[in-house]
Amino acid sequence: MTDCTVLDVVTALDARYPRSWAESWDKVGLVLGEFDHPVARVLCVVDCVPETVDEALTLGADLIIAHHPLLLKPVSSIAPDTFKGRIVHRLIRAGVALYTAHTNADVANPGVSDALAARLGLTGLRPLVPAEGAAAGEGRGLGRIGELAEPLTLATLTQRCADSLPWTAAGVRAAGDPEREIRTVAVCGGAGDSFLADATRAGVDAYLCADLRHHPVSEHLAGGGPALLDVAHWASERPWLDDVAAWLRAEFPLDVVVSDLDTDPWTVHSAFVKETHP
Numbered sequence: 132m133t134d135c136t137v138l139d140v141v142t143a144l145d146a147r148y149p150r151s152w153a154e155s156w157d158k159v160g161l162v163l164g165e166f167d168h169p170v171a172r173v174l175c176v177v178d179c180v181p182e183t184v185d186e187a188l189t190l191g192a193d194l195i196i197a198h199h200p201l202l203l204k205p206v207s208s209i210a211p212d213t214f215k216g217r218i219v220h221r222l223i224r225a226g227v228a229l230y231t232a233h234t235n236a237d238v239a240n241p242g243v244s245d246a247l248a249a250r251l252g253l254t255g256l257r258p259l260v261p262a263e264g265a266a267a268g269e270g271r272g273l274g275r276i277g278e279l280a281e282p283l284t285l286a287t288l289t290q291r292c293a294d295s296l297p298w299t300a301a302g303v304r305a306a307g308d309p310e311r312e313i314r315t316v317a318v319c320g321g322a323g324d325s326f327l328a329d330a331t332r333a334g335v336d337a338y339l340c341a342d343l344r345h346h347p348v349s350e351h352l353a354g355g356g357p358a359l360l361d362v363a364h365w366a367s368e369r370p371w372l373d374d375v376a377a378w379l380r381a382e383f384p385l386d387v388v389v390s391d392l393d394t395d396p397w398t399v400h401s402a403f404v405k406e407t408h409p
C-alpha cells in the first residue's frame with residue numbers, strides 16, 4: 132500500500148516540469164483523474180493510445196505519464212465512439228489518471244534530449260536552442276549538443292544510433308557523405324526540422340532528430356549544413372521515460388513501469404539490395 136495520491140505525484144511532476152516552461156500552443160499537466168485517488172503503480176509512455184491504455188489496465192496502473200498530449204487540439208465532444216473519447220472513457224472508468232509533460236519536459240534539464248544524447252554516448256551537453264522566458268537558464272533549452280568520445284564516420288555513427296536506440300521498423304537513416312568525420316553532434320527528441328538552421332549555426336558535424344523530410348533536408352545539405360540522422364519519433368523520446376521513471380522511484384514509494392510498446396506508426400521497412408536491384 133502507498134500513501135501517495137494523484138495530487139502528490141502531479142505536484143512533484145509540475146515542480147520538475149513546470150507548466151510555464153511549455154510552448155504557448157502546448158497542453159500539459161493533468162489531463163484527467165481525481166486528485167485524491169491513491170497511486171501505487173505508474174506507467175510511463177510516449178503516446179497515450181489504445182495499446183498503451185490496454186497496457187496500463189493490464190498492469191493495474193493508477194497513473195499514466197505520457198509525453199504527447201492526448202487532447203492537444205480543442206474538442207467539442209469526448210463521446211465514447213470517438214478515438215480520443217474512447218480513451219478518456221476507458222481511463223476514467225478504470226480510475227487511471229493521465230498526466231502529460233511535453234515541451235516543458237523537452238526544455239527541462241535533464242530533459243528529453245538529454246536522455247537521447249546519453250544513449251549515443253555524448254558528453255559535455257549544452258542546449259541546441261537555449262530556453263527563453265519562463266524556462267530560461269540552468270542549461271535548459273530545446274535539443275542538446277555534445278561530443279563523441281572519439282570521432283566516427285557518419286556511417287558508423289548511424290549504426291551506433293541503430294544499436295543504441297530502441298528498436299523500430301523504421302530504423303535510422305542518414306543524409307550526407309557516409310565517410311564524413313563526426314565529432315560534435317546535436318540531437319533533438321521528436322520532430323526537429325525547425326532547428327536545422329540552429330544546428331548549422333552551432334557548427335556541429337551531425338544533427339539527429341525525427342520526422343525529417345525531403346526538401347528541408349536537401350536544402351539544408353546544399354547550404355553546407357551538418358550531416359543529418361533521421362530516427363523514429365517514438366525511439367527518440369522513449370529514452371526519456373527511463374529518466375522520469377528513475378526520478379519517480381527516488382521520490383516516491385511507487386512501482387513505476389516504462390512502456391516498451393513501440394507506438395511509432397511505421398511497421399514495415401524494406402531496404403533495397405543495391406547490387407541486385409534492377
Ligand SMILES: [Zn+2]
Nearest residue numbers: 320321322368
Ligand atoms: Zn514527440
